[in-house]
Amino acid sequence: MVAQRRGNLKVNGSAAIEKKIKRANAQRQASARKRTVVGTVLWCAAVTVCAALGWWYYVTTGEHITETLVSRRELLQQPKVFSVPCSEDYDNYKRFPGCTPQSCGRAVTDTVVTREEASALKQLAERGLSLGGSEGGASILDLHSGALSMGKQFVNIYKYSGEQIKDVFSKEDFDLYKDVRGRIQGMIAETFGLDPSRLYLTKPTFFSRINSTDAKTAHDEYWHPHIDKVTYGSFDYTSLLYLSDFGTDFGGGRFIFMDATGNRTVEPRAGRVSFFTSGSENLHRVEKVTWGTRYAITVSFTCDSDHAIDNPTLP
Numbered sequence: 460m461v462a463q464r465r466g467n468l469k470v471n472g473s474a475a476i477e478k479k480i481k482r483a484n485a486q487r488q489a490s491a492r493k494r495t496v497v498g499t500v501l502w503c504a505a506v507t508v509c510a511a512l513g514w515w516y517y518v519t520t521g522e523h524i525t526e527t528l529v530s531r532r533e534l535l536q537q538p539k540v541f542s543v544p545c546s547e548d549y550d551n552y553k554r555f556p557g558c559t560p561q562s563c564g565r566a567v568t569d570t571v572v573t574r575e576e577a578s579a580l581k582q583l584a585e586r587g588l589s590l591g592g593s594e595g596g597a598s599i600l601d602l603h604s605g606a607l608s609m610g611k612q613f614v615n616i617y618k619y620s621g622e623q624i625k626d627v628f629s630k631e632d633f634d635l636y637k638d639v640r641g642r643i644q645g646m647i648a649e650t651f652g653l654d655p656s657r658l659y660l661t662k663p664t665f666f667s668r669i670n671s672t673d674a675k676t677a678h679d680e681y682w683h684p685h686i687d688k689v690t691y692g693s694f695d696y697t698s699l700l701y702l703s704d705f706g707t708d709f710g711g712g713r714f715i716f717m718d719a720t721g722n723r724t725v726e727p728r729a730g731r732v733s734f735f736t737s738g739s740e741n742l743h744r745v746e747k748v749t750w751g752t753r754y755a756i757t758v759s760f761t762c763d764s765d766h767a768i769d770n771p772t773l774p
């Protein structure tokens with residue numbers, strides 16, 4: 460009797476042990492699965508954080524920049540000129556002696572436009588753009604055609620504002636614009652050895668205002684690499700007059716020449732004029748603005764009088 464009970468106990472006991480072992484195994488497997496899932500999630504999170512830190516470091520420290528041609532802190536006493544071999548782009552267009560680029564390059568000057576003039580032009584841009592503005596990060600105001608960014612499209616500021624335009628812009632504003640444009644034209648002609656009277660203002664010539672708001676339409680995507688002669692056709696010489704300071708008024712927003720040997724940067728500074736031949740020898744882009752507001756004017760020149768535009772006048 461005692462022996463039989465012991466036997467039963469033994470049978471019952473080993474079943475219980477087997478059950479325990481099974482339960483323990485199941486628990487071990489479940490926690491191993493849990494560990495794998497947690498491990499994967501942590502690994503993904505670590506990779507994401509590393510990628511984000513890498514991107515932030517890349518953008519803020521300018522690791523993508525091989526050389527800074529002119530920094531914001533520098534104040535150039537004379538133009539800095541950099542020669543680059545001309546591309547073949549100009550072969551696809553009619554050549555204009557005394558104007559079509561024969562030697563190509565890029566240059567930066569801080570002595571053609573004063574900071575006071577840049578400030579007056581920025582105020583002009585602020586007043587004009589306050590009447591409209593894009594929903595995305597990039598707005599333009601073209602005093603020649605009247606185009607003004609408005610939401611997701613453009614309006615004609617002269618038609619849109621009617622008589623009130625006289626409260627927004629003055630004759631002095633337009634005189635300053637004309638004067639500055641003339642000086643830039645003279646500087647381009649002198650630097651590239653051109654006859655200034657063979658160089659004409661062309662379109663689009665416009666103010667730009669850029670901030671860090673996400674783009675809403677393709678018009679807001681100012682950061683794409685491009686060649687001005689390909690994008691705009693009539694351009695032979697592009698100039699950019701900066702109206703605000705990199706690092707003080709805005710972050711990001713540096714101008715980048717994308718050469719085969721690396722990226723070369725111009726840091727905007729109010730009153731600084733950067734100018735260059737418009738072919739693919741000067742492929743470029745603007746870095747995304749990360750904070751603040753960046754103002755500039757793109758002033759464009761052509762050698763083809765058929766594409767010339769006049770200075771803007773108040774209607």
Ligand SMILES: O=C(O)CCC(=O)C(=O)O
Nearest residue numbers: 667687699714745755757
């Ligand atoms: O604002 C800039 O620095 C460059 C603008 C530009 O590339 C353009 O208007 O074609």
Ligand SMILES: [Fe+2]
Nearest residue numbers: 685686687743
């Ligand atoms: Fe451009």
